[in-house]
C-alpha cells in the first residue's frame with residue numbers, strides 16, 4: 001500500500017501574497033515524511049493543496065497518473081478518497097461520541113451495513129489504542145486521545161496517503177512521544193505514504209524517513225532524514241537544532257545588519273549534534289519504507305556528527321543493524337525478534353490514557 005506523490009513547480013498565492021513558489025518534491029510511497037518551517041510559511045496551505053482543498057496557481061501534484069489540480073470535480077472527489085487527513089484540532093464533532101465520529105466517513109461515503117461499520121471502527125480504534133473509549137464524547141477525553149480519535153477517523157477509508165497537521169500541537173512532551181510511537185506503528189501496519197507537519201524538533205529528528213523545510217516562500221531542502229540532519233545549510237541547521245543564531249528571526253527572517261552583528265560578535269552555529277537513532281515500531285519490526293541507519297551518509301560519503309546512531313544503552317545502530325535484521329527474519333512472527341534488548345530505544349507501547 002501507499003502511493004508516491006510527485007509535486008512539481010507548485011506555487012500558491014492569496015491575492016498579492018505569495019505563500020510559496022516553485023515547490024518540487026517527491027513523497028516516496030510508504031515512507032514517513034515531515035514538513036517543517038517557521039510559523040506562517042504555508043505548511044497547512046501545502047497540506048490543503050495536496051488534498052485538493054486549495055487550488056495552486058501553478059504546478060502539478062501527481063498522484064499516480066492523475067494531476068490533482070487539473071482533475072474535474074468528480075475525479076477529484078474520487079482521488080480524495082485515497083487521502084486520510086488529520087487537521088490540527090482533530091476536527092471531531094463535539095456532540096457525537098468517539099464511535100460515531102470515527103464511523104462518520106463510512107456512513108457518509110460508503111454503503112456499508114452497520115455491522116460492517118462496527119468491525120472497521122473497532123479495528124481502527126484498536127490500532128490507535130482507543131478501545132474502551134467509544135462511548136465518550138470528545139469533551140470527556142484528553143488532547144492526546146482526541147488526536148488519536150482523529151487519526152482513527154482519518155484511517156477508516158483505508159487511505160493510501162495520510163496527511164497529519166501538527167499532531168503535537170497542544171500536547172505535552174510525553175503525550176507527543178506516545179503519539180509519535182502510534183504514528184510509527186501505524187505506518188508499519190498500513191504502509192501508507194505519510195506527510196506530517198510539525199514544529200516539534202524531536203519528532204522531526206527521530207520519526208521520519210524524509211524531512212522538508214519551508215522558509216522564505218521556498219522549499220529550502222527536502223530529502224532523507226540523514227541528509228537534513230547532517231546538512232551545513234544555515235537555515236536547515238538553525239531550524240533542526242532549534243537555535244537563535246542563524247537566518248531565521250522572530251518575524252521570519254533576519255535582515256543583513258542583524259546577521260552581520262551576529263558574525264561580528266563571533267556567534268557561530270556550533271557543532272552539529274549527533275543524528276539520533278530512528279524511532280522503531282513498538283513490536284520491533286522493520287517498516288517497509290525504513291532505511292538502514294547510516295545508509296544515506298555512507299552512500300554519499302558524509303561523515304555523520306560524532307555520536308550519531310548511538311542509543312541510550314550505548315549501542316551503535318549502524319553496527320547493530322545487520323544483526324538486528326537477521327534476528328527479525330529468523331524470528332518471523334515473534335514480536336521484537338530474538339535480538340537482545342530490542343527494539344531500539346524510546347519505544348513504548350501506546351498507553352491507554354494519554
Ligand SMILES: Nc1ncnc2c1ncn2[C@@H]1O[C@H](COP(=O)(O)OP(=O)(O)OP(=O)(O)O)[C@@H](O)[C@H]1O
Nearest residue numbers: 014019037038039040041042043044045046166199
Ligand atoms: N484561505 C486563506 N485565505 C487567505 N490567506 C490564507 C488562507 N489560508 C492561509 N492563508 C495565509 O497563508 C499563510 C500561511 O498559512 P499556514 O496556516 O499555511 O501557515 P503555517 O506554516 O501552517 O503556520 P503555523 O506553523 O503557524 O501553523 C498565512 O499568512 C495565512 O494567513
